[in-house]
Amino acid sequence: MxxxxxxxxxxxxxxxxxxxxxxxxxxxxxxxxxxxxxxxxxxxxxxxxxxxxxxxxxxxxxxxxxxxxxxxxxxxxxxxxxxxxxRRLRELLRRARISLLIGIAFLAVALAASKLAENWLDPGGMLEVLRESLSIAGWVAMWRPMELLLYDWWPIRAEVRLFERLAxxxxxxxxx
Incomplete structure (x- = not known):
């Protein structure tokens, strides 16, 4: 055989x-x-x-x-x-976790500021623009951490596997 x-x-x-x-x-x-x-x-x-x-x-x-x-x-x-x-994979995942914490904190602050704006501004066009802008900014802050955690580690993991096979x-x- x-x-x-x-x-x-x-x-x-x-x-x-x-x-x-x-x-x-x-x-x-x-x-x-x-x-x-x-x-x-x-x-x-x-x-x-x-x-x-x-x-x-x-x-x-x-x-x-x-x-x-x-x-x-x-x-x-x-x-x-x-x-x-x-090592690069570990560093990337560490940076992703830190970025995620920063992104979540920024999102929380942006959403809280959006709620606070309701108390300071009269209902109308400017309030809606500010609320939507803060909400969008908060979610955009989450973009890179999510990209790191969902997608960027795959190619490095494949590289590790390939190098292990070659070794x-x-x-x-x-x-x-």
Missing amino acids: TGPAVSEIDVHVSELGQLFDHLDPSPLASRDLDPRTERFIVDSAKDLPHDAALGLVVHVEQPATDTAFLGEAVHRHFRQQATSAR AMPVRVVNS
């Missing part, structure tokens, strides 16, 4: 060093992936089904003898990216 089929992402390089960021002064095995390499891998993974098992196949033109570090380097890189995305994918080197 065989396991699920692996959707492979193929990367072609002339030597393994091309996969890594040349500005990173760390030894090769500890470097971050080159941003273009990462973008290619991430974009390729996004094109595959969300439930597909992923695998990375690195085709190298110059024969590579020491390739054992590559899998761990790729896994480490994507684990760090997942951690970073989780767990098998990595294989093929001498071309």
Whole structure:
């Protein structure tokens, strides 16, 4: 019995060093992936089904003898990216909660001011304009917190899941 089929992402390089960021002064095995390499891998993974098992196949033109570090380097890189995305998600949700509290407070003040205006102004056109303006301003203050809480976290959560999948994918080197 065989396991699920692996959707492979193929990367072609002339030597393994091309996969890594040349500005990173760390030894090769500890470097971050080159941003273009990462973008290619991430974009390729996004094109595959969300439930597909992923695998990375690195085709190298110059024969590579020491390739054992590559899998761990790729896994480490994507684990760090997942951690970073989780941090962004936590920060976004924290900002959303604070924004919601501010929005609710502003809405309450705007609605209270609208009620108070009834005591100060004579019934008529100006009172209605002020009441409606305060009500609209209060609800508009709730727009961004609700947008954050309802919609903005989804893409970051999907990014975390993708990076976690990439951090767990098998990595294989093929001498071309």
